[in-house]
Amino acid sequence: MFPTDAVQNICDSWWVENNNELKRGALLYAFLPHVDxxxxxxxxxxxxxxxxxxxxxxxxxxxxxxxHRPKKTxxxxxxxxDEGELWTAYRAKKRPCLVIxxxxxxxxxxxxxxxxxxxxxxxxxxxxxxxADKDGRRAGYNAALVERIRHAEYPQFLVDQLPxxxxxxxxxxxxxxxxxxxxxxxxxHTGYCLSDEAVESILxxxxxxxxxxxxxxxxxLILFQEEILSIYGNN
Numbered sequence: 001m002f003p004t005d006a007v008q009n010i011c012d013s014w015w016v017e018n019n020n021e022l023k024r025g026a027l028l029y030a031f032l033p034h035v036d037x038x039x040x041x042x043x044x045x046x047x048x049x050x051x052x053x054x055x056x057x058x059x060x061x062x063x064x065x066x067x068h069r070p071k072k073t074x075x076x077x078x079x080x081x082d083e084g085e086l087w088t089a090y091r092a093k094k095r096p097c098l099v100i101x102x103x104x105x106x107x108x109x110x111x112x113x114x115x116x117x118x119x120x121x122x123x124x125x126x127x128x129x130x131x132a133d134k135d136g137r138r139a140g141y142n143a144a145l146v147e148r149i150r151h152a153e154y155p156q157f158l159v160d161q162l163p164x165x166x167x168x169x170x171x172x173x174x175x176x177x178x179x180x181x182x183x184x185x186x187x188x189h190t191g192y193c194l195s196d197e198a199v200e201s202i203l204x205x206x207x208x209x210x211x212x213x214x215x216x217x218x219x220x221l222i223l224f225q226e227e228i229l230s231i232y233g234n235n
Contacts, residue, residue: 002161005228007152010220011197015163018193022124022182025194025203026099027162030180030187032128033090039063042079042087060089096162096170096190100177100207101125123179126187131167132159141171151228152221155209163192174210 002008018026041063044056056079063086079087107120134140141149149157149171156175161168180186194203205219215221 003150005147005232006150006159007202007221007224008160008198010224011195011201013195014198015192016195018189018191020189020191021193022099022103022189023193024099024102025199027164027190027192027194028097028099028126028180028187029094029190030097030126031092031094032097032126032176032178032180033092035176036090040089042089044079063088096129096164096166097126097180097187098129098172098194099124100127100174103182122182124182125177126180127172127174127177129160129162129170129172132169132171133167138167140167146171151232152225155206155213158206164190174206 002014008014015027022028039062040060043059043061045059058079081087101124103124104122106122112120130141131138132141132146146159146169148154150159152158156173158172158174160170160172162170201220205215205221208219209215209221
């Protein structure tokens with residue numbers, strides 16, 4: 001049961017069972033990186049054995065866009081780089097994520113001839129969930145902030161309750177939308193997805209809010225925000 005002040009109550013149903021179909025609103029598991037304000041890079045600092053090409057001493061350092069250095073001249077077989085590239089490093093965690101975009105159409109193999117596969121390899125956009133509850137394993141979110149997120153005050157956050165166990169409440173972060181590959185190694189189905197009504201009435205309008213800075217004038221979310229304001233006032 002969702003709280004009485006949750007946007008999910010706009011819909012007759014929110015989560016429904018999904019027969020492992022990859023579509024907008026599907027709930028998946030994937031290893032997704034933590035997005036830090038300052039990224040880090042792996043820099044080769046040398047080798048214990050200069051003749052060895054499969055081992056190197058690496059240093060993890062902040063990656064500043066102003067400090068980009070060309071790659072080292074010593075080749076490392078496992079960390080090969082093309083011109084202008086470098087290796088970045090992220091902490092990642094297996095977490096629930098919501099499919100935001102439809103699976104793209106495949107590019108005909110004839111059109112992919114004589115080019116690297118990575119240039120047309122298909123991906124799908126997902127948004128990750130983060131546990132809102134505070135416990136011994138996670139810092140969680142401030143309760144006052146969670147309430148304001150529940151009242152649809154921030155386009156980048158949505159409070160949800162997932163049908164897969166875990167935290168009582170989770171925060172969906174639209175500002176962390178990112179691609180994942182479509183290989184079976186890249187994701188796992190949970191067996192659930194948003195209802196068609198939830199996608200059409202909430203998700204579609206929410207994405208317009210995220211990408212364009214405002215809700216459509218006929219959106220049910222505007223009515224929800226006005227009702228919340230009349231009950232709770234300005235926080």
